[in-house]
Amino acid sequence: MALLLVPHDDPRLLALVRAQEREVMARYGVADAGPGLGPSSTCLLATEDDDDAGCVGVAPLAPGVGEVKRMYVAPRHRGRRLAARLLAAVEEEALRRGFHxxxxxxxxxxPEAVAVYERAGYQRIPCYGNFADDPSTLCFEKHLTEPQG
Structure with missing residues (x-):
């Protein structure tokens, strides 16, 4: 897997974000997947064999706190722990950008996403933001530490 740092409006990234939005909207029966990636977001695009495989972004949420946005793995690339690798990569990038x-x-x-987050050490917290009162929303947080070694 190769990881590319791309701008929030990169066409390849946007194609994956649109696929993620369609999947979320279909699962929840809604017409809007919520806020996406903006100019202040740091975005990663994962490729495998020149195929766009997945994406993730991190956006500023509060001083020293970032929000993971639009984590997605294309269906044809699922089952190979790509989501876990994307999450680890965005955590490293978040640390570089000063998020704790x-x-x-x-x-x-x-449930697949929730399992990835929980395995990576994210803990449930009270919900916040646009979905604070939505009973179908789960919120998580992880305190980041510098890599050992």
């Missing part, structure tokens, strides 16, 4: 914690929103209809 990451938060994220997921949902009750995304």
């Amino acid at each position: 914690a990451l938060r994220l929103e997921a949902g009750t209809q995304q």
Whole structure:
């Protein structure tokens, strides 16, 4: 897997974000997947054999706190722990950008994503932001530490 740092409006990234939005909207039966990636977001694009495989972004949420946004692995690339590698990579990038914690929103209809986050050490927190009162939303946080070694 190769990881590329790309701008929030990179066409290859946007194609994956649109696929992620379609999947989320279908799972929840909604017409809007919520806020996406903006100019202040740091975005990673994962490729495998010149195929766009997945993406993730981190956006500033509060001083020293970032929010993981639009984590997605294309269906044809699932089952190879790519999500875990994307999450680890965005955590490293967040540390480089001065974040000491990451938060994220997921949902009750995304058990695969929830499992990835929990395995990576994210802990449930009270929900916040646009989905604070949405019973289908789950929120998580992880305090980041510098890599050992």
